Amino acid sequence: MANSHSHHVPADGGAAQRKVIWKTFWVLLILTALEFLIAFTMHHGTLRITIFVLMTIVKAFYIVGEFMHLKHETKSLIWLILWPTVLVLWLIVALIVEGGFIFEELNIFKFLK
Amino acid sequence: MASTITSTSGEPKLWLGGVEPMKASYGKLMMWFFLISDTFTFSGLLVSYGLIRYSFPAYTGEVADFTFSNLYWPIPEKVFSAVPFLHGVYLPLVFVGIMTFILIFSSVTMVLAVEAGHRMDRKNVEKYLLWTLLGGITFLGCQAWEWTHFIHGTDEGSVIRELINGEWIERTVFGANLKENQYGPVPFADLFFFITGFHGTHVFSGVVLNYLVFYRTSTGFYDRRGSYEMIEKVGLYWHFVDLVWVFVFTFFYLV
Missing domain, CATH: 1.20.890 (cAMP-dependent Protein Kinase, Chain A)
Known part of the structure; x- marks a missing residue:
C-alpha cells in the first residue's frame, strides 16, 4: 500500500519513535495515578470534577496525537x-x-x- | 489493496480516482470516518449519563457515612470496591485501576507492533500483537468478573424504599439488573450495563481484529504484500477503544 513509512525506515531504525511511545506511556500512567490520588484526597465538588475533565482531555490528546498519530497528519x-x-x-x-x-x-x- | 498504488518518494500518492486526499491512504481515512461515527454513538451514551446523573439528587452527607439507597445517586468508589479473591475487603476503585492499566499497556504494545511493521520486522510485529491480544483478553475477563459481582451484589444487600400504590414499601435487594438495583437508582445500573457493555463489545471486536492481523502476519501475508498498513488500521481502532475507556473511567468511576 502507498504508505510513506513502509519503505522509508528512519536512519536510527525507529529508535526515536519508540522513545516517544514509551514517553507517552509514562505520561498516561502518571496522569492515571494522579487521578487516583485526587479521587481519595480531594473533596467532591466542582473543582475536583474540573480537574478530572482536564486530565482526561490531556490523556485523550496524548492517545489520539501520538498513538493514533493524528498530531503528525x-x-x-x-x-x-x-x-x-x-x-x-x-x-x-x-x-x-x-x-x-x-x-x-x-x-x-x-x-x- | 487494489485501490492504491505504491509510489516512489516525491510523487503524489494515488487512489484510483487521483491524488489521495489529506495524504492519508484510503483504508486509514475510512477508519477515521468510522471512528468519528463511533464517537457519536459513545457520546450518545455519555450524554445520556450526564443528563440522567444530574436529574437525580446527589448524596450530600459525609463520604464515610455513605450507604446505598435508591433515593440518591451513589458514589462510584463505594460501588466498585471489590477485587477477585479478596472477598469482603474494601478496596475502592483498585480493580478498575488494574483494568485501566491493562488497557493502556495493550495500547502501548499495539503502537509498538505498528512501529515494527514500518520496519517490516515480522518477528516483533508478531510479539507485540500477541501481547496486545493478551491485554485485550485479560481486560474482557476482568470485565466479566466485574459484571458478575455487580449483578450478584454484596452479602448484605441493601434496603430500598419504593412508593407502590401510595404506600411506602421497604425491601432488601441484592445486586443489580435492568429492573432493580441495590447500589442506587435503577438508571445507574442500566447505564453501567449499557456503557461498559458497549465498550466491552468493542474490546471484543478489537481482539478478533487483532487475532486476524496476527494470523496474517505469522503466515507472512503482509511480507508478500510488501506493507504492514493493516496493522496501523487495526491499531487506530484499538487505540480508540482505549480512548473510550479513558472517558468511561473518568465519567463513570471517578466523577
Missing part, C-alpha cells in the same frame, strides 16, 4: 476529526445543564423525601 485531517468532537463536548455540557434543570425545577423527587 495534515492539518485538514486534524480539523476534520477535532471539530465534530468539540461539538459533542458542547452537547455533553448542554445536557448536563438540562439534567440540573430537570432536577431543580421539576423536582420529581421531592415526594421521595
Whole structure:
C-alpha cells in the first residue's frame, strides 16, 4: 500500500519513535495515578470534577496525537476529526445543564423525601 | 489493496480516482470516518449519563457515612470496591485501576507492533500483537468478573424504599439488573450495563481484529504484500477503544 513509512525506515531504525511511545506511556500512567490520588484526597465538588475533565482531555490528546498519530497528519485531517468532537463536548455540557434543570425545577423527587 | 498504488518518494500518492486526499491512504481515512461515527454513538451514551446523573439528587452527607439507597445517586468508589479473591475487603476503585492499566499497556504494545511493521520486522510485529491480544483478553475477563459481582451484589444487600400504590414499601435487594438495583437508582445500573457493555463489545471486536492481523502476519501475508498498513488500521481502532475507556473511567468511576 502507498504508505510513506513502509519503505522509508528512519536512519536510527525507529529508535526515536519508540522513545516517544514509551514517553507517552509514562505520561498516561502518571496522569492515571494522579487521578487516583485526587479521587481519595480531594473533596467532591466542582473543582475536583474540573480537574478530572482536564486530565482526561490531556490523556485523550496524548492517545489520539501520538498513538493514533493524528498530531503528525495534515492539518485538514486534524480539523476534520477535532471539530465534530468539540461539538459533542458542547452537547455533553448542554445536557448536563438540562439534567440540573430537570432536577431543580421539576423536582420529581421531592415526594421521595 | 487494489485501490492504491505504491509510489516512489516525491510523487503524489494515488487512489484510483487521483491524488489521495489529506495524504492519508484510503483504508486509514475510512477508519477515521468510522471512528468519528463511533464517537457519536459513545457520546450518545455519555450524554445520556450526564443528563440522567444530574436529574437525580446527589448524596450530600459525609463520604464515610455513605450507604446505598435508591433515593440518591451513589458514589462510584463505594460501588466498585471489590477485587477477585479478596472477598469482603474494601478496596475502592483498585480493580478498575488494574483494568485501566491493562488497557493502556495493550495500547502501548499495539503502537509498538505498528512501529515494527514500518520496519517490516515480522518477528516483533508478531510479539507485540500477541501481547496486545493478551491485554485485550485479560481486560474482557476482568470485565466479566466485574459484571458478575455487580449483578450478584454484596452479602448484605441493601434496603430500598419504593412508593407502590401510595404506600411506602421497604425491601432488601441484592445486586443489580435492568429492573432493580441495590447500589442506587435503577438508571445507574442500566447505564453501567449499557456503557461498559458497549465498550466491552468493542474490546471484543478489537481482539478478533487483532487475532486476524496476527494470523496474517505469522503466515507472512503482509511480507508478500510488501506493507504492514493493516496493522496501523487495526491499531487506530484499538487505540480508540482505549480512548473510550479513558472517558468511561473518568465519567463513570471517578466523577
